Amino acid sequence: MTTILLIDDNGADLEIIRRAFSTVVDVRIESASSAADALEWFAAHGDPDTLVVTDLNMPGADGIAVIEQLRDLCEIPPVTLVFSTSARAVDVDRAYAAGANGYHTKPMGFHETTELCGQIASYWLGSAARPRGSTRPAEASGVA
C-alpha cells in the first residue's frame, strides 16, 4: 500500500506537511526527523511504492545524502521529492544531480502547502505511474 515518507528535522514543518497531505489524500504517512531514522525505517518497511518527501538542509546527513543512499540501497529507487526553504539554483541543481524526482520550495502558509500537496498527490499518487518492481534493497544490511 502506498506510503508517504516525510523527512524534516523541523518538527513544525513536518507537522504542517503531514497535515496538508492528510487533508488531501488518504494514505499512510510516516514521519522521520532525521535521515538516519528515515533510512532505518525504509530498510525495514520501505517498498517501491513509497513516496519520499525530504527536506534538504538537515544536521548530519542531509537531503542529498538521503537521495544518494536510497539509490545505492535500491535497485529501483523510490520517487523522491525535495521540499526546501532554499530556492537557490545551486541547491536545485544538486538535488536533481543526486537523483531527485522533483524540487519544491516550501510554501509560506498552510493553505499554500495544502494546495501544493494536493497537486503532488494528484500527480504522483494519481496520474503518474510509479515503479512497481521490488524496491528491496539488494543488500539488506546496507543501512549504516
Next chain:
Amino acid sequence: MENGVDVTEARPGGADRSVLCALGASAGGLAPVEEFFDAIPPDTGMSFVLVQHLSPDHESMMGALLESHTEMPILQAVDDTQLEPDHVYLIPPGAEISVAGGRMQVRDRKLDRRDLHRPIDTFFTSMAADFGPAAIAIVLSGTGSDGTAGIERVRRAGGLTLVQDSSAAFEGMPDAALRSGFVDASMSPSDIADACVVYRETGRRPVSQGHDDVALTPADAELVGLLEEATGISFSEYKPGTMRRRIERRVTLADMPDTASYLVGARDNTVELEELTRDLLIDVTGFFRDTEMFDLLEHEILPQLVLEAASANDPIRVWVAGCSTGQEAYSIAMLLLEAVESLHGSRPTVQIFATDIHDGSLRHATEGRYSADDMAEVSEARRSRFFDELSTSWRVKPELRSVITFAQHNLLADAPFTRVDLVTCRNVMIYFQPSAQDRALGAMNFALRPGGAMVLGSSEALGPIEIDYETVSSTWRIYRKKVDAVARSLRAGQMGARLRVPVRTPAFAADQRLLRTYDALLEAHFASGLLLNERRELVHTIGGATGWLRQPTGRPTLDALSMVTDANLRLALGATLRELETGSDRTEPRFVVPTENDGRAQAMLIGETIRVGSATHYLLFTREVEEPLELPPTPRSAGVAPEDTEYTLQLEAELLYTRESLQAALEEQETSNEELNAANEELIASNEELQSTNEELSSVNEELRTLNDEHHIRLDQVLELSADLEQLMSSTEIGVVFLAEDRSIRRFNEPARDYFRVREGDVSRPFEDIVSRLSYAQLDEDINSVFNGEGAQVQTVSHADDRARRLVVRVDRYELPRDRWGVFIAVVDVTDVVVAEEERALASLLLASPLVVGIWDEDDQLLYRNRSVLAGELPVPFDPEEPQPVPLALMDETISIAAERARNEGATVVGFQRAADRDAAAEGFDEYLFILHPFDLVGQRLVGAIAVPATHVAEMIEARAREMFSRAIVGHDRLSIVTFDRNGDPIEASGIEGTGDRLLDNLRRQFPEAFDDMRAAHLAAATKGVPSHLQLRGQGPDGDPAVVDLHVQPVEDSLLGAIGIGIHVADYERQLWELKDEVARLRAELIEEREQGLTRADDLAERNHDLDNFAHVAAHDLKAPIRSVRSFAELAMDELPDASPAQPHMQQVVDASMRMTSLLESLLDFASIDRQQPDKEIINLTDVVEEVTADLDSVISQRGARIIRPERFDDVRGDRAGVRQVLVNLVQNAIKYSDEEPVIELTTRVEDEGVVIVVSDNGRGFEMTEVDRLFEPFQRLHDTSVSGNGVGLAICKRIVERQDGRIWASSVPGEGSRFSIWLPDTDVER
C-alpha cells in the same frame, strides 16, 4: 826659480786690500772660464775680472752663460766703480778696461786700425801697476799672444801668473805667455782656481810644472843651426820658450803653416834669416825706459861714479851690454855728460862701450837716428842739447855720438871689457838659460871694478855673484860691487868652451846660385883669382891663385891679404880691394909685378864687386899681359934702396889716390845712406803697419772665435729649445696651427687635426682650403682681422662633431725674427674645465645647500660634511660643529641598515625616517628624508648621505612637480610654447627634444603668413596686455590640411625683456583623438586605481562575502519560523469557527508573517546577486524589453501604463539576465511611483565606448538631494502607501556595477524621473 826670474816674493795684500784676479780668455775660452768659476768658491774675498776679445757690435752672452756657474754677482764693468770683493766683472763690448786705484776704468775702444787691440795686456798691465803682488793674472785658451806682455808685467810686479795647460782648446795665448818665462804655473782651470784661493790665503805659489818642458822641435833646432851658420850667433844658450815664440812669430808673418815649411823657405833667404835673428835678439828698448830707474842713476849712481872717476883722474867707463838700437846707451851718455858738465874742476872723459850681438841693431845705434816717437821720453832740453832735428827724425849730435863706441860683442862668448865703472845689462839675460845667465853675469862681474855699479833688468838677479854686491835698489836691480870683492875668474872652463871659434866655411853657407856664378866666372876668365867676402876673407880660390897664398905661421886666418905672401901683389890687392870697397863695381886693371917673380910673370890685377842678394863679394883676378912692360931692372945688390924708393913713391901715389877715392866714397856713401835710411824707414813703417794689421786681424779672428763659441752655445740652446717645443707641440692637447704671412700653413701639431682637416702634405697650403671641424662660422673673418692687425681674437665655440665639447679658439699674431710675423690658431678643449667649473659650482652650491650632506669612507669615517643651515635642526648627528663626527653605523638603526645596503649593493637607497628624539619632533622636524648614495673613488666605496627635513621634502616635491610639468610641455609634440622677443620674432620653441626648431621651421613652411599673424597677435597681446587668439590654416607635413590654434599670452619678463607667447598647435581631428586617448588613459588609470582599491579592500571584500552568506543563511533560516507561524495561524483559522472573535487576530498574524516573508525574500534577492563577473554577451535589447513588458503585463494593464520605445535599440553588451532584472525593476518602479497614468519611455544611445539605456517616467520624482540615498539598500523615499521594501534600486546598482557599468538618476519632483544605465563595450567571449 830655476828659470832665473826672481821677482819680489811679496805676499798678497791680505785683509786691507783685496786680491784682484783677472782672467784673459779668447777663442775656446768659455769652457775653462766655466770650469774656473765652477771651482772657485763664492766667498774668497777676491774680485774677478774677465777680459775677452769681444766683437764691438754684439752683446756678449757671457753674463748669462756664467750665471749658472757661480753664485757671485756678475756685472759688466762700469767706469770709475770700486771693485767689490766676490764680484765678477766682464769687459763690455767695444771697450777697453783697466784698473787704477782699485777702481774700474772703462774706455771706448779706439777703432783706429793702427791701434793694436790687446785688451788682456792692457788690463794686466794696469793691474800690475795698481795691485802689484795682489794681482793674479790668468791666461786661458785663445790664439795669438795677447796677455803675454801683461803676464810679464804682473809677474815682475810680484803678482801670481797662471796659464791654462794643454786642456786649452787653443793653446796660442797660454803658450805664448808660458814661453815668456813669467808664468808661475800651467794647470787646469779648476787647479788654477784652487791655486788662486791658496795664493790669496797663504801667498804660496803653486809648484811650477810644465813650462820647462817646452822643447825645441827638430825644425826649430835645425833653424837655430841655420841661424848660427848665417850669423855666427849661437842661440843654443837661449831659452827654448823664447826661441819658439819668436820663431813662431816669424813663421806666422811669413804665412807659413809650420816651422818646417818656414825652414825650407828661410834656408835660401838671408833677409828672412836676418829678420828672424833680429826678432830673436831685439828686446824692447827706449830712451830713459823705466824713468824711475834713470832717476836713480842720474841722481845717486852717476854723480858718485863721476866724482870717483874725477878724483882718480880716470876716464869714466861704462859698458852697456845688449844695447840693441842704442837708446839706453845714449840715455846713459846724456846723463853722464850732464853729470860731468856739472863738475867743477877736472872733468873725466866719458867712455861708453855699447855692445850687442846683432850687427843690424848696432848699425842703427851707430847711425844715431831716431823717430819722433822714439824721442817721446827725451826732454826738450836734452833734445836740443844732444840732438839735431831732421825732417822727420832726430839725429844724435857728434858730441854725444863720440863718447860711445858701438861694438859687436857676444856676452856669452867674447871677452869682456875691463875696469868698467858701470855695467848695465837689462832684460838680456832673461832670454838665457840659467847656465848662460851665470856666464854672462861672470863676464860683467869681471868687467866691473870694485865699487862699480851694475844695473840689471827688473826680473834679473845676481845669482852666484850676489855675495860680492850690495843692493842699491831691489826694485830696479841696481847693485854696487863691494870694494873688497874678490876678483873672480871668468870661469875659464865654461868661457873657453864658448870661446871656441867655430871653423866656419862661408862657402857652406853660400848657396847654389853663387856656386853657379863661380862656375860661370871661371869659364869666362881662365885666370887666377880670389873671391873674397866683405870682410876680406877668402871665400874661393880660382886657378893659379893658390900659388899666391900661404897660411902664415901662428893662428890660422882667413884674411886674404895676410895670406898673400908677395908684397907687390898684396899692395895691389889691397888697393884694388879698397877701391872696390868704396863702391866701385870694377877697377881699372892694375899692373902688378910680383916681387918674387923674375919679371916674366907680369899681370894685370882687376877687381870686381859681385852682389848676389844681400851678400857682396869681391873678385880679384889677374889677366895675363900679352906684352910685358919693360920695367926698370931691379937692382938686386946692395940692399933694397931703389926698391924702397919705388915702393915709397908707389905708396904715396896710392895714398893720394886712396884719399881721393875715400872722400868721394864717403860723400857717395853719405847720400846713399840717406836714401837707404829713408827706404829702410819706409819699410819699417810699412812692416809695422803690416804687423799691426796682422795683429788686428788675429784679434778680430779671436773675436770671431769667441763669438762663434757663443753662437754654438746659443745654437745648442736653440736646438734644445726647439726639441722642447717640438715635444711640447706633439704632447700637448692644445691644437695649434701656425700661418705664414701669406696665410699658408707653416706648421701644425697632431692635436690640431682634431679641429681642422689637415694632413702632413697641407703644410704651405693656404689655410682657407682647410675644412674646419669647429662650429665657428666667422673663423676666416677673425683670422682676417688678426692679419689686419686688429689684435687677438678669442672665441669659445663647440666642436662640430660633438656639440658637448667646448673649445676656446685663440687667433693671434706673433713676432718672428727679421721683422716678420706669423699668425697662430690655438684650440684648447675646455670641456673638462667647464665640467669641472660646473662641478665646482655644484660643490659650492652643496656647501650652501639647505640639504645636509656628508660623505663617509669605507671604514665609516666621516670624510666630508657641508655646513648646511639645517644641520643643527636635524635629529641625526650631522651637525658639523660636532667635534667627533659620528659614523653612519652608529647614527640610527634605519640609516645604518640603509648605509650597509648602499655599500654592499652599490645602489642608491632612499628612506624616510621618523625622529626618535622627542625634542626634535617638538621642533617640527620629526620626519626627514635621507638618501644614501654609494660611489667609488680611488678604490674606495664611499657613501654619501643627504638628509632633508620633511618640510623641505614637500618643497622638493613641489619643485619636482613643476619640473615634471615643464618637461611634459617640452615633451609634447602637439603643444608648443614659443617665446618671442619684443619685436615678435620667435626665439625658441619647446617641443620634444630637438623638435623645437623643427616646429618653428614647420610653422614657417606651413603657414608662410603665420609669422606676420603671430607678430600681429603678439602686438595686440603686448600692447593691450590681454591674451589674443587666432587660428592658422595651412598644410601639414604630410599634405593634410592643418589648423593651428594660436593663443597668445603676454608674459612680461623684465629680466629678459621679452614677451612669451604660448601657441597651441593642433588639427581638430587629431585633437579629438587625443582627447579620446586622454580619456582612455584616464579610464585606464581609474581602473588601475580601482583595482588597487580592490586589492586594498581585500579583507573588506572578504567581510562583504561573509556578510552576504550571513544574509542568505539568516534569511533562509528566518523563513522557517515565519512559515510555521503563518501556517499554524491559517490552520487555527480553519479550525476556529468563522464567528470566533480570535479570527481577526489570527488574520493579523498571517498578514505580519506574509510581510516578513516578503522582506526576507528581498533581502535574499539582494544578497544572492553574484559578485563575480557574469558571462557577457551581445544583448538584443528589443527582445529583452519585449520580455519585460510581457512579465509586467498584468501590472501594466491594471494601471493603464503606456510604454514608449523605439523601433530598435542599440545593442548592449553584458549579462542578459542582469539587464532584464534591472529593466524589470526600473519599469516596475516607474509604474509603482506614478499617481496618474504612467508613461514610461525607454531609449538607448551610444556614448563613450558604451551604450546608455535611459528609462524615464512621468511619476512623482524625487529631490536631487536624495539622489545619493536612492541606490542604498532598504532606503525608501516614499511612504508605505506603495508596496516595496527599498531594495530594488540597490539591486539594480549592484547588477550594473558588476558589469563595469554605471547607473545614475536625475529628477524633477512632480514632473518625473530619469534613470540612466551605461554599459561598456567590453569584449564578449562568444
